[in-house]
Amino acid sequence: MRFLAWLRQADSSGDALGPSLGTPPIASGRYLLPSAITRIRAIMAERCLSPAGVMAEIGFEPDDPSLARALDGNASLRLAVVAALEIWLVANASPATV
Numbered sequence: 001m002r003f004l005a006w007l008r009q010a011d012s013s014g015d016a017l018g019p020s021l022g023t024p025p026i027a028s029g030r031y032l033l034p035s036a037i038t039r040i041r042a043i044m045a046e047r048c049l050s051p052a053g054v055m056a057e058i059g060f061e062p063d064d065p066s067l068a069r070a071l072d073g074n075a076s077l078r079l080a081v082v083a084a085l086e087i088w089l090v091a092n093a094s095p096a097t098v
Contacts, residue, residue, distance in 0.1 A: 026085060027077070030079060031076055032071070032077065037070075050068075051067040057088060059084060060081060
């Protein structure tokens, strides 16, 4: 009961729930959703970034091939990468999509 009260309070204030509040999910578990892949690819094209560049921006080694594999072959990602991508997508959202 106390958790639900906290959740309602956090939801109304926008605090404590992180970047996923009010944004569509980007993954189902460890797998990126097609809509997220489309959004990631659009930002990459707009900013002339490679998957390695995105990985570096979100704080991982640029030579880590996991994002490229996830974008090309629907491979799974570490949950930390999914969480960092969620924040990156919010930070790089165009004003029209916010």
